Every structure is written in C-alpha cells, then in structure tokens.
C-alpha cells in the first residue's frame with residue numbers, strides 16, 4: 001500500500017486530473033444518452049396504441065423505472081470525482097447520439113428504436129468501462145459492467161418480442 005502511494009500521489013480518489021477527466025467525460029456522454037432514452041421510454045409508455053399496448057406500456061415502464069436509478073448513479077459517480085454532471089435538457093440533446101422520435105409510431109417501430117438505442121447505450125457503457133479499467137477505476141468499471149448486462153437483457157427481451165433472429 002505504501003509503495004502504491006509513493007508511485008501514485010493521492011489526488012481525488014487517487015486519480016490525477018487527466019485520468020479523472022477521461023473517466024468523467026465518458027460517464028457524462030452516457031448520462032446524456034440515457035436521459036434522452038429515458039424520455040423516449042416515457043413517450044412510448046404514454047402514447048403507444050393498438051393491440052400491443054400492454055406489452056409496450058409495461059416494458060417501457062420497467063425500463064424507465066430502472067433507468068431513473070441508473071441515471072442517478074451515473075450522475076452521482078461524476079460527483080464522486082468532484083465534477084458536475086450535465087443537468088440541462090438542451091445539453092443532453094446536444095451531447096446525445098440517441099435521438100428523439102415522434103409519438104405516432106407503431107409498436108414494432110418503437111421496439112426497433114429501443115433495440116437500436118440499447119446497443120448505443122451498451123457501446124457507451126463499454127467505452128466507459130474500458131477507460132475506467134485503463135485508469136484503475138474499478139468502481140466505475142463495476143458499475144458499467146452491471147449496466148451492460150441490463151442493457152443486453154433488455155435488448156434480448158425486445159428482440160425476442162419482435163421475433164427477429166438478428167437485429
């Protein structure tokens with residue numbers, strides 16, 4: 001322990017400025033994408049119509065409820081590093097690769113969108129996990145790996161619903 005401390009002088013949690021910025025930027029990008037995704041889930045939850053109403057209404061509720069917890073944890077992880085997470089809706093939209101859609105969509109189209117968005121979220125979480133691992137930040141790596149599992153599980157559920165072998 002003493003040797004480690006000598007090699008790496010303590011800054012914030014043992015990470016220097018550059019390491020912190022690398023990790024936090026990745027977390028913030030994931031946060032922005034997740035916030036836009038969260039609102040898409042609510043759009044579909046409220047506005048889906050047709051015989052698949054309950055399927056979409058229920059899965060989107062499950063996903064946005066989990067999303068609320070996950071978003072909170074990502075933003076608070078940024079605070080752990082002493083940085084400020086993006087909090088403006090306008091900035092989320094600017095930073096997010098995930099884009100909003102209209103509400104007048106078929107259930108199939110909504111599911112297609114969500115499957116694509118879950119892949120995007122999983123990619124950002126993987127990038128964040130890799131940067132965290134490179135910098136020795138196992139706390140963020142652990143958080144990201146759990147997120148990836150949940151994105152992949154939802155990806156599977158929606159893919160199975162849409163009855164497509166590969167999406």
Ligand SMILES: [Fe+2]
Nearest residue numbers: 045046057061
């Ligand atoms: Fe509701």
